[in-house]
Amino acid sequence: MRAHDSNLDFVRVVACLAVVLLHVSARPIYMQGELSMWAWFLGDAVSSLTHWCVPVFVMLSAVLILGNAKTTYRHILTSRVPRMLAVLFISSVIYALWMKYFQQAFVWTAFLRAIVLGQPYYHLHFFYLIIGLYLIAPPLSQAVVNMQEKDLRNAVIATCTLTMVTFAWSTFSRTYTPNGGSFSWSYISYFLLGYYLYKFRPNLPYAMIAWLGYLVTVVGTFALAYGFGSAYTWKLYFFSYFSPTVFAMSIGVWGLSLQVAQKVRIPGLKRLAPLTLLVYILHPIFMELLRSQYAKVSPSLMRPLIEVPLTFVLTTLCAFATAWLLYRISFIRRLF
Template identity: 25%
Template sequence: MKQKRPAIFYLDLLRCVASFAVVAIHVLGPFRYLYGEIPDSDWLAAMGINSATRWAVPVFIMISGALLLSSDRHFNCEHYLSKRLAKVAIPFVGWSFIYAFVGGFVAGSWSSDLTMKMIENSANEPVWYHLWFFYDFLPLYFVIPFLAPLLKKISPELSKLIVIILLLLFLMNWLKVESFLRQNLVLYTGYLILGWYLYNRDNSKELKYWLIAGVSMLLLNFFGSWQLALENGQYSSFYMGYKTLNTVLIAAMLFVLAQRYANKIRGKLRMLISVIAKYSLGIYLLHPLLLIPVRDLDNGYYAWFGSNWLAIPIIALVVMLLSLLCTILLAKVPFFKRLVP
């Protein structure tokens, strides 16, 4: 009988917190570029939460690297394409059509021409803002089958050197040093390898170093972004990149922290975290639908809380839980089940 891979709770915890972080990034989205137009406290809340959550997408990629690059399953092309790749590709295509249909609504009426234009352009640009992830994530599935057997053969010392080289590449990208290696496929493959590396070793001895590096980068993100805004009079995304050294160090810190302390979580909270993790892809795909009215600042949803320091995390939590409920319900319908795996 085929045995299912046992759940690894610290990876579930990472999926859960990354899901919340992604939703929070999209909740705060309308405020990032309003420096000087809204109260400083509200802008600082949006910028600060943004600077503290940019690791979310990289963590999802690291989890994929940890599991897919460590698999002992003998490679079977048909199984890989129909089970692994299709599990991500089918939801991407399906939700692209859904969001194209939604995007066709303008001023209370639906335009088929606008929907068709969005579908036609989807080969090169995402139909909805959050779907950009799949344009960089899907190509990684064609790297993994070639990368996995190579990593199994290298020594621990060589794997350390590879990680050091990757960190240098992320630094080069952050500083915009010209190189043919500054390609999305190369850098996101770096996250796959980092996830594999941390997953397959005991990181307890290095935990304090990852902690120092990660916390330092979190502080740099917040105060650095604030300083750039003061100097330039506008928001800067310099510290917000997904493929920069600061984000890598924060993501790695969270990975090893979860690895070390996740099993201290017990009871109903542990069960809830596992449920959220199970439906994390569905939450990612569905939650922007719930945010359509929220992100319209004229509706005043944020103002209910009096401060963005409260509004952003509370709205993010509520939207994540509502998205979870919707995803669970959709998963019970055979027609929609493959759209929310």
């Protein structure tokens, strides 16, 4: 059994903040025809900061699960999978009600189809991929514990390369058709990557890797969007979780976060970390609710230069405050 590592709390909170910023900063990206080229480029630069967030959450899960003596099918099927199914069910109900009564856009057939495809709401795909990874974790856990550093490193390189190549091919050949049952397979690469980086702590230039990944993401996305036009289907390829640049940023941010966490102690971090799952689930509600009220105050609040930082700060505060209140309920605390 692995002792609690407070450094991982820091990684968890940073990844959670990146998730919120990812969703908040998405709006300017879809306003290419309404913004000037340089305004859109600024939105691209902000959004490019965030797309490592879900991969890093997967890497965190690997650290907690792989190599753990409790990672057996008995424990997975009686504890972890039922818990995640319950969280997914509750979250899906919440967003079904949200779509029906706030957005007034709920259609049963579309909602049921979205459940099958793994997206009852756009961010809930995370639970599908985690449940899938749980189901293949026991044999993976036994395998990686007995692997030498060189063999595990080669396995990580092979799975990451295969994932990037197959995703690029399916993307540009327009044959990429993900669904709720297949989400998890591509994330095996991040699963193994997280465990390898945590266990063996390779001495890599994490800052340079993160910086290069970020720069290529910004420039590559801009080039696709303005080179092929705003209607180009895959202009956001470099934002994809399986692009080479996001792999690079995930590695870089992971290593940098652990280095910072070792040097900087943040008061209250241990209390914030357990709230991140609730924040992940709830934050779109606050984001959309805030945006719906801006026009009533002043239309200028919807200008991306104002709206993005304002919404990010308010959404983060509201989501963490609500999660803190809910976490005081014993049932919520046990489930989340």
